[in-house]
Amino acid sequence: MTVEEIRVRGTVQGVGFRPTVYRLAKACGLHGDVCNDGEGVVIRVSGTDASIEEFIRKLQQECPPLARINEIKRKRYEGEISFDDFVISHSVSSVVKTEISPDAATCVQCKEEIFDPYSRFYRYPFTNCTHCGPRLSIIRAIPYDRCNTSMASFNLCAECTREYDDVENRRFHAQPVACHVCGPKATLERSDRKPITASMFSMLDDVDAVCTLLQRGEIVAIKGIGGIHLACDATNETAVQKLRQRKQRYHKPFALMARDIEIIEKYCTISDKERELLESSAAPIVLLKQKALSSPLPIAPSVAPGQNTLGFMLPYTPLHHLILKRMNRPIVLTSGNLSDEPQCINNEEVREKLGKIADYLLLHNREIVNRVDDSVIRIVGEQVQMIRRARGYAPAPINLPPGFNNFPHILAMGGELKNTFCLLRNGQAILSQHLGDLENAAAFAAYQDTLNLYLNLFEHKPEAIAIDKHPEYLSSKLGKELAAANQIQLYSIQHHHAHIAACMAENGIPLDSPPVLGIALDGLGYGEDNTLWGGEFLLADYRHFQRLAKFKPVPMIGGEKAIKQPWRNTCAQLMSAFNWEDIKNQYGELEIIKFLENKPLNILNQVVSKSINSPLTSSVGRLFDAVAAAIGICREECSYEGQAAIEMEALVDANFLNNHEETLNYSFNIGILDNIYCIDSHPMWQTLLNDLQQQISPSVIAAKFHKGLAQTIVEMVNIICKQNVIKNVILTGGVYQNSILLEQVRKRLQKLDLNVLTHSIIPCNDGGLALGQAVIAAAQYYL
CATH class of the missing domain: 3.90.870.40 (DHBP synthase)
Structure with missing residues (x-):
């Protein structure tokens, strides 16, 4: 007889894994036991070599629906084993390396029970089993046992105890199990x-x-x-x-x-x-x-x-x-x-x-x-696009590409908006659920509480901390404080490099791969030159990046006010592209020009010329705002982030988008500025204002803008590819939540035989930023 110890790592606690092990071991005629510990599940089995092999094969084939096996390690068991049957043993506390399952939607069986008048769970609103129910939302500590959850205060009744203890029942060791008699009300x-x-x-x-x-x-x-x-x-x-x-x-x-x-x-x-x-x-x-x-x-x-x-x-x-x-x-x-x-x-x-x-x-x-x-989530061109990653997905770990297996524990703090943080360990990244915008005091307090919970749950002791370069982000300030207090290495990561690295990691690009071309388009991120970036073409690997091209920087008149008042961006774009007197003379009858004429233009012009609260930005997000305001969308004010761009995307004339000649698209200039390539929107504005004069519909203008922007991005990629060996092109940043732009760019690049990589399991917006910060810090750790 052979005696083996089998270690299973992955999402294997609270998902019916031990009952499955028990059932399969009995079916294969094995003796031994199975238990949870901090690393996952440990199985000790005694039997013939053939029966153990059959057991391992069936375990992989018949894994429970919510479980995920990442690794099975086998070794000869050197201790004594005296089982004459197979049993489930109590959990053992040890170093935490296991995973926490996300909350899961009600399974078919539980749904049937709550509507079955003969079931004891009839109309019970907290019915669950090992295949469904709360996980992350109720857990306080690992291992995932009832005493470590918010169900600890509900003592099981006799019937629930019977099911909880019955290995043949799907509620065997389902930690939140309860009923009308003993559970929450x-x-x-x-x-x-x-x-x-x-x-x-x-x-x-x-x-x-x-x-x-x-x-x-x-x-x-x-x-x-x-x-x-x-x-x-x-x-x-x-x-x-x-x-x-x-x-x-x-x-x-x-x-x-x-x-x-x-x-x-x-x-x-x-x-x-x-x-x-x-x-x-x-x-x-x-x-x-x-x-x-x-x-x-x-x-x-x-x-x-x-x-x-x-x-x-x-x-x-x-x-x-x-x-x-x-x-x-x-x-x-x-x-x-x-x-x-x-x-x-x-x-x-x-x-x-x-x-x-x-x-x-x-x-x-x-x-x-x-x-x-x-x-x-949405589907774009047959591909999943994650917009906000939270219930049902977090905190399921993301397996990192080859080369990231033996790095120390790293904590990445994320950004300011749509914040998530990330714990990197054992070749995996654990990305928190969506935590919101930290500029709100209550959200920042919740962020700190959740961070502490994760660090405790996973017994994660960071040896390095990664933050965004922006000096005013609250997450960055907290990261600096934690690094100083614990005397550990701090890495300040450029915003768009982090976006690109996140997409690389998600798509499995190994650590020492050649650089990719990352096209990062978003609202804004702090740049290496102390300006605000947001329309970037970066040649990047996990350790370094080089800025090859950008969109022409334009002032953000009034600073953060420009994010909420799109007309400020229209004004800045037009002032940057034309002499205002010429605009007035040629387009003075247009609604947008009359609107801007009612603003204090002389003061605004002085503010820009003296660089008073008007930081330069290459942001494509602000360009979208400017065009939207010009055609009458959210001109005066946005009530939520990205509203103008989102409503303009919805307005696009689908017939024009799909059926008209490329020559009708708006064109941009590509030139050189500050020794790198630069995309200038001047000709686009000229044609757009002419279209407004001709009373072309806003839906057609929106379509021409989307197509023209996509065409220009691809032209820039073409130029860069002639001077650099590029295999992979990354599309990342919050602007790519725009499904029209994403598909237009992706399809055009694929025609150039380029491998186009986008986001699927993490957001392209700042919700994915922490993953990029973590892998960059890991890659730079041993430099």
Whole structure:
């Protein structure tokens, strides 16, 4: 007989892995045991060589749905083993090297049980098993045992104990298992604290009552798995407007939830890949193309103003399934927070902060340990594009490319907007869930809390810290403090180099590969020359980069005000390209010129000429803002980041985009500035203003701009490729959230036989920045 110790690493705790090991070991006639520890799962088996080989093969083939095996290591067991059967042993504490599973949407079996009147889980809103339910949102420590979660305060009843201990049951060691008798309970409250009586409305229970309230046009705060949502009937314009006014979120699109795919199909077209995403265990928000003619109950116009897509998700907890059982139309389900603050997660906070927004509150008594927002995804050209990585995906690790296996623990702090941080260890990167914009004090506090939780969960002791070069980013300041306090190496990483490195790592480019050409387009990032970059062509590997080309820098009039007031960018672009008197003489009758003439142009001109609060930027994000304002989109002000560019993308004339000659596209100049290539938008503005004079529709102008910009980017790549050996081209940065630009550039570059790499599992925006910071710091560590 052979005795082996088998070490399994990966996502193997809290996902039904040990019961699977038990079942397969018994089927193969093996004796021994299996247990969890800090590194994953340890299996000791005694049997013939053939039976152990069969066991290993079946373990890989029949891995549970939420599990992921990264590594199986086998060795002869030298100790004594005296088992006459196969058993599951208690967890062992050791150095943490295992993974934490993301929260997972309700599985088919649990959904059937909550609607089965003969099941003891009938209408129980916290039903779960090893195949579904909360994970990251409830965990306090590793190993993933009930005592280390927010379920510790709920003592199992006899029936739940029986299932928890029954290795043949799918709830065997499902840490959040509970029922009506012993588990968390949901309760409905009025936000004005007045009592609720049964006579107010007919209801099966408090959860069912929420459906009635939504159908009546009320706003309800709902405590879910990783935070609080605000809900209302998405077809009720009055209710949606009321929610916008109370929340002070006036334009940013709301997310939607519908009971099933059939309801979503009334409003949107759904491809096979989009359907697969909606129905996956991650259950993200998926951006879908709206149908021209929708249901007799159309979506309220205020749900997604200025958009041609809707963000839909399916119910991902029993609570949601029960609420929507009688709801034959979509509901708004948006983050329960005050404007720009993080999502509320505890009951008192909800009562205090959301009591003036929601009419009713559906709360429960299970603590949310870890705030986890909904993930957002879209399909662009048959490829997944992650926009916000959170519930369902974080903190699943990202396996790093060859060459990154033996580096010390590194902590990367991320950026200022759409922040995530990253822990690098053992050839893997653990990217946190989306944490929001740190300029808000509450968001920064939540960022620090989550960072501490991750460092403790994973017992991660950084030997180096990576930050963004921007001196005013709060994440960078905190990183400097941590590095100084712990006397460890600090790496300041250039923003766009980090974007490019993140995309390289995601796409598996090995550490010592030749440089790639990275085209990083975004709002802005701190440059090596102390200006604000945002339209960059960098020749880069993981250690170094060289700036080969850029967009012509233009002043950001008023500094940060230019981010929120797009007209400032139009003004700066026109001032940079023309003499203002010439503009007035030739185009003075245009609406945009009349608008700008009403601004204090003399003062603005002096501000620019004296470089007062008008930093130069090569930002393509600001160029999008300028064009949008010129054609009448968000001219005066944006109420959320990227609004002008997003609404211009939605406006694009699809027929012109796909069917007209390249010669009709707007052209840009390519020249030399500061000894590198430079793209100048002067000719584009000349033609655009002429088109406005000719009263060409804004939708056609938007199409000509997108196509012309893509064409110019490819022309620049062509020039660079003649002087450098380029195999891989990286497209990264927040501007590439624009699906039209991404596809236009990608298809044109592929015609040049270039290998075009984009983002899929992490965001192209600043939500992916920390991964790039981490791998650059690792690559530079031994220089």
